[in-house]
Amino acid sequence: MHSFVSSQMSRPFFTWQQILDWAQEHYRFRTFKKDERIPARPELLYLVQRGAVRLVGREQPLKKMQSKSQAQASNNNGEEAFLGFVGAGQPFEIVGHSPFTIQAYAHVDETNIVWMYWQDLDNWPHFRREILEAFRYQHQRKLLWLATLGQRRTIDRLMGFLGLLIEEYGEPCEPIGLAGERAYRLPWSLTHAQIGSAIGSTRVTVTRLMGKLRSQGLIYTLDDHLICLPVFQSLKFKI
Amino acid sequence: MHSFVSSQMSRPFFTWQQILDWAQEHYRFRTFKKDERIPARPELLYLVQRGAVRLVGREQPLKKMQSKSQAQASNNNGEEAFLGFVGAGQPFEIVGHSPFTIQAYAHVDETNIVWMYWQDLDNWPHFRREILEAFRYQHQRKLLWLATLGQRRTIDRLMGFLGLLIEEYGEPCEPIGLAGERAYRLPWSLTHAQIGSAIGSTRVTVTRLMGKLRSQGLIYTLDDHLICLPVFQSLKFKI
Numbered sequence: 001m002h003s004f005v006s007s008q009m010s011r012p013f014f015t016w017q018q019i020l021d022w023a024q025e026h027y028r029f030r031t032f033k034k035d036e037r038i039p040a041r042p043e044l045l046y047l048v049q050r051g052a053v054r055l056v057g058r059e060q061p062l063k064k065m066q067s068k069s070q071a072q073a074s075n076n077n078g079e080e081a082f083l084g085f086v087g088a089g090q091p092f093e094i095v096g097h098s099p100f101t102i103q104a105y106a107h108v109d110e111t112n113i114v115w116m117y118w119q120d121l122d123n124w125p126h127f128r129r130e131i132l133e134a135f136r137y138q139h140q141r142k143l144l145w146l147a148t149l150g151q152r153r154t155i156d157r158l159m160g161f162l163g164l165l166i167e168e169y170g171e172p173c174e175p176i177g178l179a180g181e182r183a184y185r186l187p188w189s190l191t192h193a194q195i196g197s198a199i200g201s202t203r204v205t206v207t208r209l210m211g212k213l214r215s216q217g218l219i220y221t222l223d224d225h226l227i228c229l230p231v232f233q234s235l236k237f238k239i
Numbered sequence: 240m241h242s243f244v245s246s247q248m249s250r251p252f253f254t255w256q257q258i259l260d261w262a263q264e265h266y267r268f269r270t271f272k273k274d275e276r277i278p279a280r281p282e283l284l285y286l287v288q289r290g291a292v293r294l295v296g297r298e299q300p301l302k303k304m305q306s307k308s309q310a311q312a313s314n315n316n317g318e319e320a321f322l323g324f325v326g327a328g329q330p331f332e333i334v335g336h337s338p339f340t341i342q343a344y345a346h347v348d349e350t351n352i353v354w355m356y357w358q359d360l361d362n363w364p365h366f367r368r369e370i371l372e373a374f375r376y377q378h379q380r381k382l383l384w385l386a387t388l389g390q391r392r393t394i395d396r397l398m399g400f401l402g403l404l405i406e407e408y409g410e411p412c413e414p415i416g417l418a419g420e421r422a423y424r425l426p427w428s429l430t431h432a433q434i435g436s437a438i439g440s441t442r443v444t445v446t447r448l449m450g451k452l453r454s455q456g457l458i459y460t461l462d463d464h465l466i467c468l469p470v471f472q473s474l475k476f477k478i
Contacts, residue, residue, distance in 0.1 A: 056381045056388025081389025083382050095379045099402060100386040132371035139378035140334045142385065143322050147296025147339040150436045156437060158449025163338060197389045200396060200439055 015127050020049065022123075023114040030113055039105050040094040045131065046113050051111025052188055053086040055065035056197075057100045068069075082198040084145070085188065087169060090138075091131045107188055141168060149199060155209050157199040162219065166229045173228055183220065185228040254366050259288065261362075262353040269352055271345035279333040279343050283354050290350025291427055292325040295424065295436075296339045321437040323384070324427065326408055329377075330370045346427055380407060388438060394448050396438040401425075401458065405468045412467055422459065423465040 007043040023029040029049075032038055038053065040046055046053075058080040085107060086092040094102050106113075121128035141164070148160030171182030192210065213219045220228040262268040268288075271277055277292065279285055285292075285402040297319040324346060325331040333341050345352075360367035368440075380403070387399030409423030431445040452458045 041396045055382065057382065057389060059386075059390075081386045083385045083389075093375075093379070098397065100383050102382055102386065129368075129371070132368070132375060133241070135375040135378050136332075136371060139374050139381060140332070142378060142381040143294065143296065143341055144339050146322050146381065146384060146388070146437075147341065149297075149385070149439055150296060150322075151298075151318070152435075152439060152441060160338065196391075198385075200388055200391060202391060 015124055028115050032111045032113060034106055034109045036106045038104040038113055042095050045118055046092050047114040048086050048088050048090055049112040049114055050088050052107040053092060054107040055083040055102060057081040057083050057102050059100055067102045068094045080197060082194045085169060089133050154201050154205060158209050161199050162227060180233040183228050189225055254363055267354050270408060271350045271352060273345055273348045275345045277343040277352055283333050284357055285331050286353040287325050287327050287329055288351040288353055289327050289348040292331060293344045293346040294322040294341060296320040296322050296341050298339055322431045324408060330373050393440050393444060397448050401437050401466060420469040422467050422469050424465045428464055
């Protein structure tokens with residue numbers, strides 16, 4: 001897994017602690033509750049210190065210009081797309097842009113966020129470079145995600161999507177199945193509606209396909225409702 | 240439009256020329272023909288000096304382990320997803336990773352590519368920072384793209400996809416329609432199969448939906464077969 005937290009082993013922990021101290025001193029630190037919106041502004045840079053952030057894309061009221069009632073109906077449907085997680089130690093930014101706005105929500109309770117202007121990083125040039133490297137990495141992950149979403153069959157998109165998430169964020173979990181294969185689970189829950197919004201499908205279809213994958217033993221759901229993949233599903237776990 | 244080429248106005252043209260000279264001197268410069276594959280390796284960084292590059296994602300033969308004939312059938316279908324363009328002045332890199340490999344092709348004739356190791360950029364620290372900023376920008380664009388692909392209706396994904404491409408790469412073209420609206424066109428051609436591979440649909444469906452959008456006046460195709468959008472389709476053109 002790639003994250004600042006794990007890469008801290010190889011670089012001074014000192015910088016991250018300095019930034020935290022600086023953030024608390026300058027009131028640039030806040031704790032968010034699950035599903036609370038993080039009021040992110042385009043010119044700022046955000047760091048997840050603990051917890052996880054969910055990025056979503058929402059259509060801007062472009063259609064309102066054409067038909068107000070239609071747009072309202074579409075708003076009521078909550079047409080927002082799940083765009084991925086930002087884990088602890090990772091940066092994110094929100095560059096609002098038509099026809100979509102991107103928004104950030106705390107995905108779990110006690111998600112700690114630090115924010116700063118880009119120029120604040122002038123104090124920590126090495127850290128600035130790491131942030132940019134992290135975006136470079138995130139960009140590569142999104143290319144893989146786009147490759148998955150290009151597949152025609154919804155079940156392929158679903159399986160590819162789950163595989164990519166677990167490859168990036170998966171944690172080892174209880175061995176499962178008769179053969180006792182090793183497995184990795186996504187540490188956060190995702191609703192079927194959220195999954196559907198990411199892969200261009202509906203909650204109903206996702207529920208049906210998840211059942212199908214489960215019956216084929218390609219995914220598992222444990223008592224905690226977290227999605228779990230046997231290790232043979234992913235050829236190369238970087239973990 | 241964001242590109243190194245246009246941002247060169249504000250920074251010394253000198254660096255880019257230095258890099259070109261260096262690349263030619265060290266045989267790190269090559270011209271590619273349309274649809275020629277650029278043999279990109281993970282540890283290298285690539286710059287498009289002229290022309291345009293098409294990134295595609297291709298499924299790795301994961302399924303071959305399960306069924307050889309099935310995998311061959313799927314390979315014959317040419318299941319590759321269009322992941323976007325890299326225009327002149329922009330960098331790209333290919334981090335191969337299961338279950339997809341990402342590949343780069345020259346999208347037009349006389350596409351010039353410069354390549355280097357990341358450490359070669361130590362000579363041009365300012366340029367290195369610009370490269371990382373470019374990836375930061377590309378990452379933001381991909382988030383918008385993912386937001387578009389999260390939409391359930393194929394026609395919405397198609398329209399969003401075209402809008403994003405033209406917003407980023409569009410060039411002004413002849414006024415069209417009775418009202419003589421201003422319009423922007425994508426400077427490169429894209430087949431319906433390529434569009435389908437990007438939005439999780441088929442060539443046949445894309446052809447049908449493009450016809451529908453055309454008949455509604457939401458898109459135009461000029462004599463040169465390039466896709467053209469009237470300006471009112473995008474609320475905020477950055478151009």
